[in-house]
Structure formats: C-alpha cells, structure tokens
Amino acid sequence: MSTSDKSTLIIHHPYTPPEDFLAPQPGIYKASTVFFPTVAAMRSREWKDKTAYTYGLHGTPTTYVLEERLCTLEGGLQCLLVPSGLAAISLVDLSLLTHGDDIFIPDNAYSPNKALAEVELKGWGVTHQVYDPMNPEDLARRIGPRTRVVWLEAAGSMTLEFPDVCELVRICRQANNGRGVVSVLDNTWGAGLAFNPFDLNGDTSLSVDISIHALTKYPSGGGDVLMGSVITRNHALHTRLKLTHMRLGLGVGANDAELLLRSLPNLTLRYTAHDRAARTLANWCLGRSEFAQVLHPALPNSPGHAHWSALCGTELGRAAGLFSVVFDPCYSQSQVDAFCNALHLFKLGYSWGGPISLVSPCDLASARQTWPTHVAAGCLVRFSVGLEQVEDLQADLAQALDQCIKSA
Structure with a gap:
C-alpha cells in the first residue's frame, strides 16, 4: 500500500498483536463486519x-x-x-x-x-x-x-x-x-x-x-x-x-x-448465598401471624416440596432466593400495599437475581385461570432476596409489618 494519508494508514495499519495473550477473562470481540482473506x-x-x-x-x-x-x-x-x-x-x-x-x-x-x-x-x-x-x-x-x-x-x-x-x-x-x-x-x-x-x-x-x-x-x-x-x-x-x-x-x-x-x-457462590438467606427469611415468616401461608419449595408444607426434594436433593438441595407469602385474608390489599411501600431495603421492582432485594405484590387472580387450590386465600407478595445481611432484611420486614399491618 502506497499512501501518505494518515487516515488511510491508521485504518489499514498492518500491525497485529501476538496471539499468546492469556488472562482470567476472555477477550471481547465487537463486530458486525467480519473480514475474509479470499x-x-x-x-x-x-x-x-x-x-x-x-x-x-x-x-x-x-x-x-x-x-x-x-x-x-x-x-x-x-x-x-x-x-x-x-x-x-x-x-x-x-x-x-x-x-x-x-x-x-x-x-x-x-x-x-x-x-x-x-x-x-x-x-x-x-x-x-x-x-x-x-x-x-x-x-x-x-x-x-x-x-x-x-x-x-x-x-x-x-x-x-x-x-x-x-x-x-x-x-x-x-x-x-x-x-x-x-x-x-x-x-x-x-x-x-x-x-x-x-x-x-x-x-x-x-x-x-x-x-x-x-x-x-x-x-x-x-x-x-x-x-x-x-x-x-x-x-x-x-x-x-x-x-x-x-x-x-x-x-x-x-x-x-x-x-x-x-x-x-461466581454464580455458584451467589446462588448459594441467595438460597440460604431466602430460607432463613421464609422460616422466619412462618412464625408471623400476619401470613396465612409461606411458599418456598424447601419448606416441608410448601406445595410440591416432595417433588423438589426428589429432584434437587434433600433439604440441603439447592433452591433460588425467592419466596412468597400470602397475607391473612383479614388484611386488605391497601394494607398489603402499604407494607410493601414501608420496606426500606426491599425495593419495589420486577425481575430478580441481583444484589438488591426486591418485593412485588402479585395479582394472582388475574394471572391464573382459577385460584390454585394449594394456595391460601389472601394477598400474595413475592420476595427476591439479594445479598444484603439477612438480619438487616429480617429487621426491614419486621418494621414494615409492625408499622402497616399490626397498627392497622
């Protein structure tokens, strides 16, 4: 190539780096066009x-x-x-x-x-x-x-x-x-x-x-x-x-x-941490009178627990960092919404799997053809447990319940 134009020289520069570069993360290749030699x-x-x-x-x-x-x-x-x-x-x-x-x-x-x-x-x-x-x-x-x-x-x-x-x-x-x-x-x-x-x-x-x-x-x-x-x-x-x-x-x-x-x-480490924290909080929720039901596959009374145990292992088997609660029917949707609004560490948002814990009230009646017979009547709320300290998350749930449910 014979040219003195710097734009052309830079675009068609002949240098290629050596190929034997190894690092913890693989190289990132960005391309729409891919060149062919012939x-x-x-x-x-x-x-x-x-x-x-x-x-x-x-x-x-x-x-x-x-x-x-x-x-x-x-x-x-x-x-x-x-x-x-x-x-x-x-x-x-x-x-x-x-x-x-x-x-x-x-x-x-x-x-x-x-x-x-x-x-x-x-x-x-x-x-x-x-x-x-x-x-x-x-x-x-x-x-x-x-x-x-x-x-x-x-x-x-x-x-x-x-x-x-x-x-x-x-x-x-x-x-x-x-x-x-x-x-x-x-x-x-x-x-x-x-x-x-x-x-x-x-x-x-x-x-x-x-x-x-x-x-x-x-x-x-x-x-x-x-x-x-x-x-x-x-x-x-x-x-x-x-x-x-x-x-x-x-x-x-x-x-x-x-x-x-x-x-x-680090997926396995994170999944394990989410799992352990969710089980801790789900078991804590079992002891709260505000909830008619706590839903988590690893809980013995949760629907399909035996199937989870058979496929995923015993109680030490793995489960995601999700659990849901059904509030006692005596609590209205507005009270449950106020509970969700009163949470500080649990943020209102869709999706899950990230470092920040999430909460979402769920309209189960409109999402299902019929109300599942294995789910108690009441307002359903789903939690996605993040990577915060589990004691802090438990305290957040407790203060929101005390503020918006017990006092109502």
Whole structure:
C-alpha cells in the first residue's frame, strides 16, 4: 500500500498483536463486519457449526465462549443467545409452531409466555391450552395429535409450587403413541444449579428437549443485563432453532456477553448465598401471624416440596432466593400495599437475581385461570432476596409489618 494519508494508514495499519495473550477473562470481540482473506473463504465459511466466522450477528469468539460455558452450566450441547428471557420463549414458539398446531402452557408459567400464546400465536392460527402443572394426569389426558410443544416451569412463577418434572417429561415422551411432543423447560429458577434439566434424577434418557434461561437473572447477577439462552442436546432441533434465530436477526451485544462471562465464575457462590438467606427469611415468616401461608419449595408444607426434594436433593438441595407469602385474608390489599411501600431495603421492582432485594405484590387472580387450590386465600407478595445481611432484611420486614399491618 502506497499512501501518505494518515487516515488511510491508521485504518489499514498492518500491525497485529501476538496471539499468546492469556488472562482470567476472555477477550471481547465487537463486530458486525467480519473480514475474509479470499473470495473462496467468503463462499465456503460455515457459521452454523461454529467452525468459522461470517458476520457478527452469527457469532464472535466472545459469544461462542459464552455459549459453550452456558452449555456446561446446564448440561447441554448447543446454545443460542438472545436479547432476553422472553426472546428465548418467543424463539422456541416461532421456530417450532405453525398454523393448526397446539401448545400447552402450565397455569403457573411466567405470564408473558401466556400472553404470547393468547395474542400473537392465536393470530397465526396456533391454539394453546393451559394445564394444571401439579396434576400430571391433566396434561396426559389432554395432549392430542395437534400438540407440538409443552412448556414446563419449576418452580412456578409467583407461587413457587414445584411440579413433578420427571413425570411431566415422561408424559411428553410417551404422548401420541410414543411419537412424543417437544418439552421445553423455563430453567431460570434453577439456573443450571438446582438440577440438571438434561439429566433428570441421574437418568440421561429422561431429559427435557429444550431449556430456556433468562440470563438476566442469576447468571448476570447485577440487575443490569438483559439476555436469554436456548439450550439443547439434539442437533436437528438445535439446527431448526438456529436457522429461525438467524432469520429473525437475533443477537446480543459484546459488552453484555462480557458481563455474563465475568459473572459466571461466581454464580455458584451467589446462588448459594441467595438460597440460604431466602430460607432463613421464609422460616422466619412462618412464625408471623400476619401470613396465612409461606411458599418456598424447601419448606416441608410448601406445595410440591416432595417433588423438589426428589429432584434437587434433600433439604440441603439447592433452591433460588425467592419466596412468597400470602397475607391473612383479614388484611386488605391497601394494607398489603402499604407494607410493601414501608420496606426500606426491599425495593419495589420486577425481575430478580441481583444484589438488591426486591418485593412485588402479585395479582394472582388475574394471572391464573382459577385460584390454585394449594394456595391460601389472601394477598400474595413475592420476595427476591439479594445479598444484603439477612438480619438487616429480617429487621426491614419486621418494621414494615409492625408499622402497616399490626397498627392497622
């Protein structure tokens, strides 16, 4: 190249750094355009098997590394990254469903999952049914030849009941005279740590087909990243999802991937801390007369405790840092709202998994087809326990109860 123009010289500078640089964190690669050395390489490079790079949307060294580490976390073989947990749900539905198909969603699912089926999927000619996740027979007798996908969630959204995941997966595998239907687990609560979705009860033949994960929660850990993943062990299924992923133009930013890679090494420590603090507070709430029920899978009287114990271990098994309470029916919604407003350390906010504890009053009646028989009547409030000192959080709950409930 012969030029004296500094702009051109800087843009096309020939220097490349040596390749043998190693550090605790992997390098961060930002790119839309990817260069090819020759036309032949441009025509022959394959991105779908991660053997090469073609365009930033299809993967960079940064996203490839993150995908492989997430596969290790959840026990999968293939991973796709998307901009949010809800985007992961949408990718699965859009890839696997078409006009005339039927999809099953548990009544305790993340509400936007239902909303997607009620509006967009319905508009495209896909029907949906809501089933009782705590009654596997309800699913078994209703699956039909048009059923293509069954969603699972453990533990359930807001009420945290724990279904018999193994039995639900068996039903999916045996459906339609053994042809089966695709089972998809929202594994955000388990985070790849509470149990292995692809190796249920130590039986690799008993596994979900797809695990989706809102990486926004525990893998991020900072409350500052939106991202999701779709993980499989079936190559054909992964390829179908990946092609839809490409056609929809789904991608994640390199800086967000960097934050996930930085947080993953301490995920187990954080999850354990959240878990221990949540159990301490849930057990404390059991002794408060203001609550008609405390919901946490590790509590012996919580719905589905036996299923949690069987899948996640004994009482020493893992559980996320979430629990919910149902206030005694004598307390009005306005009193419960005042309690939430009176909390200092627990902040009002959506999501969970970050360092700051959160509280959210839940309108369970509008979120479920019918009020669950295993949940007491009353106003429901969900807590996400952060990383504050648990004694401080307990004191915060106590002062808010004394101020707004006892004095009312």
